Amino acid sequence: ALKGGSRFQVSAALTEGRVAPTELCQRCLSLIKSTKFLNAYITVAEETALKQAEESEKRYRRGQPLGVLDGIPIAVKDNFNTAGIETTCASNMLKGYISPYNATVVQRLLDQGAVLLGKTNLDEFAMGSGSTDGVFGPVRNPWSYSRQYKEKSVPKSHSEDEESNWVITGGSSGGSAAAVSSFTCFAALGSDTGGSTRNPAAHCGVVGLKPTYGLISRHGLIPLVNSMDVPGILTRCVDDAAVVLGSLAGHDPKDSTTIQDNFKPFEVPNLTDVSKLSIGIPKEYHAPGLSSEILALWSKAADLFKNAGAKVIEVSLPHTRYSIVCYHVLCTAEVASNMARFDGLEYGHRSDMNKSTESMYAATRREGFNDVVRGRILSGNYFLLKQNYENYFIKAQKVRRLIANDFVKVFGSGVDILLTPTTLSDAVPYMEFIKEDNRTRSAQDDILTQAVNMAGLPAINVPTGLSERGLPLGLQFIGQSFQEKQLLTVAKWFEKQVKFPMIQLEVKRHDHSAFQHQKSASFS
Amino acid sequence: LAPWVPVVGLEIHAQISSNSKLFSGSQVQFAAPPNSLVSFFDASLPGTLPVLNRRCVEAAVMTGLALKCSINKKSLFDRKHYFYADLPAGYQITQQRVPIAVNGSLSYSLCIDNKMSQMVTKTVRIKQIQLEQDSGKSLHDDARSQTLVDLNRAGVGLMEVVMEPDMCCGEEAAAAVRELQLILQTLGSSQAVMAEGQLRVDANVSVHRPGEHYGVRTEVKNINSVRFLAKAVDYEIQRQIEELESGGTILNETRAFDSKLGCTVPMRDKEGKQDYRFMPEPNLPPLILYDAKSLPANTNHQQVVNIDWIHERLPDLPSVKRAKLVERYGILPEHSFTLLNEDGLAEFFENVVKQTQMKPKKVIGWILNDLLSYLKQHSLTVKESPVSSFLLADLLNLLEKKEISSTAAKQVLVELWKGEGKTPLEIVKEKKLELIQDQKELEQICQAVIDGQENEVIMMVLG
Numbered sequence: 001a002l003k004g005g006s007r008f009q010v011s012a013a014l015t016e017g018r019v020a021p022t023e024l025c026q027r028c029l030s031l032i033k034s035t036k037f038l039n040a041y042i043t044v045a046e047e048t049a050l051k052q053a054e055e056s057e058k059r060y061r062r063g064q065p066l067g068v069l070d071g072i073p074i075a076v077k078d079n080f081n082t083a084g085i086e087t088t089c090a091s092n093m094l095k096g097y098i099s100p101y102n103a104t105v106v107q108r109l110l111d112q113g114a115v116l117l118g119k120t121n122l123d124e125f126a127m128g129s130g131s132t133d134g135v136f137g138p139v140r141n142p143w144s145y146s147r148q149y150k151e152k153s154v155p156k157s158h159s160e161d162e163e164s165n166w167v168i169t170g171g172s173s174g175g176s177a178a179a180v181s182s183f184t185c186f187a188a189l190g191s192d193t194g195g196s197t198r199n200p201a202a203h204c205g206v207v208g209l210k211p212t213y214g215l216i217s218r219h220g221l222i223p224l225v226n227s228m229d230v231p232g233i234l235t236r237c238v239d240d241a242a243v244v245l246g247s248l249a250g251h252d253p254k255d256s257t258t259i260q261d262n263f264k265p266f267e268v269p270n271l272t273d274v275s276k277l278s279i280g281i282p283k284e285y286h287a288p289g290l291s292s293e294i295l296a297l298w299s300k301a302a303d304l305f306k307n308a309g310a311k312v313i314e315v316s317l318p319h320t321r322y323s324i325v326c327y328h329v330l331c332t333a334e335v336a337s338n339m340a341r342f343d344g345l346e347y348g349h350r351s352d353m354n355k356s357t358e359s360m361y362a363a364t365r366r367e368g369f370n371d372v373v374r375g376r377i378l379s380g381n382y383f384l385l386k387q388n389y390e391n392y393f394i395k396a397q398k399v400r401r402l403i404a405n406d407f408v409k410v411f412g413s414g415v416d417i418l419l420t421p422t423t424l425s426d427a428v429p430y431m432e433f434i435k436e437d438n439r440t441r442s443a444q445d446d447i448l449t450q451a452v453n454m455a456g457l458p459a460i461n462v463p464t465g466l467s468e469r470g471l472p473l474g475l476q477f478i479g480q481s482f483q484e485k486q487l488l489t490v491a492k493w494f495e496k497q498v499k500f501p502m503i504q505l506e507v508k509r510h511d512h513s514a515f516q517h518q519k520s521a522s523f524s
Numbered sequence: 525l526a527p528w529v530p531v532v533g534l535e536i537h538a539q540i541s542s543n544s545k546l547f548s549g550s551q552v553q554f555a556a557p558p559n560s561l562v563s564f565f566d567a568s569l570p571g572t573l574p575v576l577n578r579r580c581v582e583a584a585v586m587t588g589l590a591l592k593c594s595i596n597k598k599s600l601f602d603r604k605h606y607f608y609a610d611l612p613a614g615y616q617i618t619q620q621r622v623p624i625a626v627n628g629s630l631s632y633s634l635c636i637d638n639k640m641s642q643m644v645t646k647t648v649r650i651k652q653i654q655l656e657q658d659s660g661k662s663l664h665d666d667a668r669s670q671t672l673v674d675l676n677r678a679g680v681g682l683m684e685v686v687m688e689p690d691m692c693c694g695e696e697a698a699a700a701v702r703e704l705q706l707i708l709q710t711l712g713s714s715q716a717v718m719a720e721g722q723l724r725v726d727a728n729v730s731v732h733r734p735g736e737h738y739g740v741r742t743e744v745k746n747i748n749s750v751r752f753l754a755k756a757v758d759y760e761i762q763r764q765i766e767e768l769e770s771g772g773t774i775l776n777e778t779r780a781f782d783s784k785l786g787c788t789v790p791m792r793d794k795e796g797k798q799d800y801r802f803m804p805e806p807n808l809p810p811l812i813l814y815d816a817k818s819l820p821a822n823t824n825h826q827q828v829v830n831i832d833w834i835h836e837r838l839p840d841l842p843s844v845k846r847a848k849l850v851e852r853y854g855i856l857p858e859h860s861f862t863l864l865n866e867d868g869l870a871e872f873f874e875n876v877v878k879q880t881q882m883k884p885k886k887v888i889g890w891i892l893n894d895l896l897s898y899l900k901q902h903s904l905t906v907k908e909s910p911v912s913s914f915l916l917a918d919l920l921n922l923l924e925k926k927e928i929s930s931t932a933a934k935q936v937l938v939e940l941w942k943g944e945g946k947t948p949l950e951i952v953k954e955k956k957l958e959l960i961q962d963q964k965e966l967e968q969i970c971q972a973v974i975d976g977q978e979n980e981v982i983m984m985v986l987g
Contacts, residue, residue: 080571081571087570089570094570099571100564100569101564101569103571218573219571219572219573220571220572221571222570222571223570223571225806226806226807227806253575254573255573255807256573256574256575256576256807256808256809257573257806257807257809260827333803334803334806336605336801337605337614337615337801337803339614340605340613340615341568341570341612341613341614342570343614345612345673346567346568346569346612347567347569347570354669357609357671358607361607381801384605384801384802384803385799385801386799386801389801389802393803
């Protein structure tokens with residue numbers, strides 16, 4: 001449990017008894033119902049959430065909350081195992097699959113008294129950049145229903161209404177981002193393999209933190225790419241992200257890829273003097289297709305640091321342009337391997353086909369997986385064939401090392417933090433997004449976030465401003481390995497400078513006054 | 525026409541003797557109720573991760589050192605992919621790129637022409653030892669067209685020991701495996717009982733004409749005992765020779781040994797060549813082992829495996845034990861082999877020697893000829909022997925003190941086998957088997973015999 005710390009808004013309200021955990025929980029559940037059209041949640045665990053809230057309440061009454069997170073409603077992406085609660089990965093393969101255990105990160109949150117509201121929607125098995133390709137349907141960006149967006153949107157024809165104009169959340173942790181953005185929870189877990197936490201964070205106007213690989217346990221996170229996956233944290237402000245990070249980070253004996261060193265939870269310092277800071281602007285992140293809006297925002301941000309006295313220099317990460325292709329090889333290879341366990345035998349969907357074991361396997365996998373998953377399995381198996389392994393997998397691993405070394409060199413030359421865009425543009429309308437296939441979209445959208453996963457570095461999306469269409473734009477800070485404190489410090493300073501506007505969500509709700517507390521952006 | 529040169533290599537899988545499995549905490553136990561020893565990881569539940577078992581690493585290091593291998597201070601884990609009902613994850617975690625131990629050797633002995641008196645020592649190179657997961661078991665119920673899967677064994681640690689094709693026949697293969705069994709049992713790294721599936725042997729067999737390239741090899745599986753190994757290998761060599769001599773070719777295939785028919789048959793399952801699509805196991809960092817020199821200061825003892833520490837604590841290997849027996853007791857080398865070949869026999873022998881004045885060189889005859897043959901006849905182990913070392917020593921003492929003849933001793937032994945709790949002395953008295961030491965008494969007996977046979981004596985004297 002975190003001791004003391006700065007006064008946190010909702011936590012303070014809970015501690016001071018101004019609001020009770022059960023009340024908070026009820027309000028969130030009610031709001032989830034009112035915002036059902038967003039399709040952010042796959043499973044709402046109403047009963048268990050209320051029980052957890054009751055337990056929390058008892059603790060507060062005794063004056064013994066477990067910490068800052070006690071009683072705080074949270075949501076978890078549906079690729080994390082949650083004991084007794086369905087975990088589907090938005091796939092037919094795991095529909096109805098009730099996890100028998102909690103992922104370590106889930107357990108740690110529950111141990112801190114957090115209230116688990118439910119499981120959020122995603123692209124099937126986290127493969128995608130729109131949160132549009134899961135079996136439960138696409139997630140809608142809450143900003144589609146914001147006054148800011150509606151004011152700016154020009155209906156193209158009479159027949160077109162806001163129903164068809166809604167924009168995507170980005171992905172693959174779109175459900176989690178939408179849940180946080182629409183105030184139905186105070187923090188959510190996502191996962192990040194190629195940008196899957198940062199991308200939807202940018203599109204939904206929330207903070208999305210990708211921690212250093214090896215800092216947070218992956219035990220219980222259903223893997224996409226074991227060597228790149230990390231649990232991601234989505235919150236409404238940087239301070240909240242630090243609180244969640246503090247409760248999650250640290251060695252887990254169940255995950256052999258976590259570092260042994262002890263992690264010291266920290267409060268994000270309030271930086272006042274940035275003159276000792278060196279910000280790097282990687283020129284390769286001026287990627288083809290980068291919208292002029294984002295370019296301008298990026299430039300403005302760089303100026304902000306410069307004017308405040310920081311050293312802002314252009315740097316080069318020359319192998320950036322190979323990261324997508326490299327990722328494609330390594331990701332699909334791992335996918336082919338990780339998905340091999342889904343055969344219908346021990347758990348999950350099993351086809352009725354029973355002529356032979358092999359035909360049962362084939363039918364199960366054809367029925368259980370969508371095209372995206374099957375496509376990646378086929379590609380991955382191709383790259384892993386004996387005759388191809390050297391030319392594809394080994395080559396990609398070598399390129400991966402070059403990409404990682406780019407960062408090492410730049411950070412080694414005295415740069416503290418890198419500043420880049422997170423996405424190429426603001427969120428596109430769903431109807432436009434689906435015109436291109438998943439693979440094309442992923443390749444386009446991952447370009448600014450993917451290399452970070454290659455190198456295992458920490459990175460964070462900070463909501464920066466609104467686009468001309470009234471939608472969120474975010475910028476990304478990339479830090480050095482295990483230097484989350486420095487990364488969050490800079491991110492928090494920046495957050496204070498840009499004062500990103502609160503979403504003015506227009507949602508039919510039964511109890512107007514109940515919305516009051518949700519309006520507080522943060523719990524911390 | 526020059527004779528064929530048979531070439532035999534072996535791939536041996538030894539189950540590691542440990543409390544829990546290689547990458548998960550579930551128990552290792554033979555013959556438990558089906559699916560009662562299966563952790564989430566063993567069942568390949570999504571989101572579970574492997575955690576390396578320290579004891580299994582130590583077992584592999586011990587075995588590597590005993591087989592004179594170089595222990596790789598850095599070894600890696602890989603995934604080997606194939607679909608099968610008893611492989612829940614769709615891949616096996618093994619060590620394909622860099623195994624834990626390489627380049628060792630194993631010495632074993634054979635009797636020439638089945639004569640125990642002529643033993644020859646041979647060596648087989650050990651290519652490598654790798655750590656890997658065992659699979660579960662699948663039972664095909666053809667009557668109900670279903671396959672039953674038991675995952676108790678899935679994930680148990682295995683050491684795969686690869687022996688280079690330095691052997692030439694079934695006898696050599698059998699002797700090499702027998703020696704490996706003894707080594708593993710001495711180390712305790714595996715109980716190596718073939719009948720319980722703790723030691724599985726696959727033989728790679730080919731033949732070629734001298735001076736030419738090695739021939740196409742077949743892999744022979746489903747061998748359940750050391751005896752069957754010799755038979756399977758010899759059969760396969762013969763089959764290949766006959767095939768080639770009649771103008772046929774050998775297919776690079778996998779064959780199963782049918783112990784009832786005493787032959788090898790092609791295995792239907794393995795059709796076409798499998799591409800295992802090896803990939804590094806991303807959830808396990810490289811396995812780093814230390815020795816006294818490389819051990820960093822202030823390391824947590826629990827977190828590291830120290831090769832030198834293990835080396836210092838290796839027990840005497842069979843070859844050393846045999847040499848010591850020969851030296852200490854003056855027995856023949858072939859005797860020492862038999863002593864070590866039988867579980868508990870060497871200990872029995874030494875206990876008898878301790879308790880008797882009879883020279884070990886004489887005791888050994890009683891152990892190997894009388895005791896052992898009796899045990900074999902009745903399919904008993906040394907532990908189950910109704911005659912304890914104490915009793916046998918007691919008996920041998922009577923013989924040594926010349927209180928009984930050796931013929932009488934054998935009669936007593938026959939009685940002792942009955943296990944009725946009588947001491948040798950009691951049996952001797954009961955059956956009046958005492959040797960008569962008194963000269964006068966002997967003369968009297970002889971005289972009585974002569975007196976009783978007067979005619980025969982006269983005839984003899986007259987010639």
